[in-house]
Amino acid sequence: MRLRELGEFGLIARIERAARRHRRGPTVVLGIGDDAALLRPRAGEDVALSTDALVEGVHFRFRTESARHVGRRALAAALSDLAAMGARPLGFTFALAAPPDLPARAAQGVVAGLLFEAARHACPLVGGNVSRARETSLTLAVVGAVARGRALTRAGARAGDRLVVTGVLGAMALAVARAERGQGPLRRVPVPRLRAGRALARLPGIGGCIDVSDGLEADAHHLLAGTDLAPEIDAARLPRPRGFGAACARLGLDPGQLALAGGEDYELLFTVRHNGPSAALLARRLGVAVSDVGRVVQSSRARARSPAGFRHF
């Protein structure tokens, strides 16, 4: 069955039924189905809001990835923005644009993937929009909450800060390269570092924070954009997945380049004062591996390199 046969209201009814099978949790006062959803932050919390979009042929291809995986990845990426603020999720909406000849099971697969990640990260689906379009795209809005004055932001880095990153880098770039070479569908889903972000927001000695969506080097520059500071990255220290060098070699890829410039790992990149917590202490508090990967320097001293992330236009 195509969307054309299912119909707009048929699709919406299926989405609402699927959403209602999931537990809403205490953050949702009014869920999907009204003009707007109602979410309830705790007293003294600010509300974090972010939007993110995935377009067919640009961010995903149904040829190399299941519809469910597209949905999972989309919400994981959007939640990563809340993680980078130190916020906890309250709920999200999605807008699905799709051609009328899209198989209904593809649209429902995307929704199933969204709902899977939603349950995993306690971020209920609370609304949406469906529209006809020439290509399929998915735009999410995520809302979170963070205690006033506690949010992590991109501001706050100082010269002399250490640059620290969670997890490993290059894993998604490698997975995408494999899928694009026909070695099976893309299966990797990044983990938004929500727990780590919340822990980080409570620690002293932390500077700025960003999530790594465009690649470590590009996002290190984004983190310091508009300041007279620049990142000095020690490429030899970038944390790589186990067996990464051999796997890259088999595909003829440069592992150093993938770790430095590969996007969509959604790890947190943050700065720590020179006398701030050690990597070992950070790992314990954040519940995830962390690595020192460089430091923040005055711009005139930084290596002159432009960021290498993906450009849309």
Next chain:
Amino acid sequence: MRLRELGEFGLIARIERAARRHRRGPTVVLGIGDDAALLRPRAGEDVALSTDALVEGVHFRFRTESARHVGRRALAAALSDLAAMGARPLGFTFALAAPPDLPARAAQGVVAGLLFEAARHACPLVGGNVSRARETSLTLAVVGAVARGRALTRAGARAGDRLVVTGVLGAMALAVARAERGQGPLRRVPVPRLRAGRALARLPGIGGCIDVSDGLEADAHHLLAGTDLAPEIDAARLPRPRGFGAACARLGLDPGQLALAGGEDYELLFTVRHNGPSAALLARRLGVAVSDVGRVVQSSRARARSPAGFRHF
């Protein structure tokens, strides 16, 4: 200049500059440019969240409408969902997807239109996303705040309630028909009934509320969906714009049909208890004309008519 020449980060820089020229107001703790925005509701307020999308060729055509007008209409429509909840705006984000050969001034025109309406309704732009795509589309997420337990919802209508609508109906359908027949570009921008919605949320004797996006008849059915109630609409009482009959006649259009089924007027449709406030009192409190247009009946007694709104698939 095309988006291809301006570049993704060039476009983002221009959007950020334009957004920063506007006053942010007290609801914004952290605006555009970070991983997420931070908004501040008042103590005891719930947060309302809604998303809305406009796709080129479906919801708008650059041939019949300026880019600035597309932006204005998009935010007005999204804010109408907050109005229908009785919420005040806190801020919004937008995701723009566009082909690389779109003239940069079209993208900037859309943003200028968004910012114009944002200033008008005190709803600051606090974030966004730009992406390459085959066709232009615009997806907004609006966030508002409403005192706990005070939100208007679609629930709450009872048999015997009066059906009441703000403003006039059919004006946008007429304007669209004119533009599509080459009688000049589309210039009408609907007014989201934010003030009326907030006033309505404070009044006793009000049942359910919805905004009229798909057309009065369709949305009257949406308002009562999932209940054993149905709308009984008195078509002769639908409020029409001045000179509407003559204008429709010149175009060979049926004015009654346009008022009943024409979409995108974004008036508020709500139910009032039979002993609730009169239309005259409502008009004074809401600051806008209101009209009784029918009543809510048990479903078995309702006329069997299916709603006639626009369908995407």
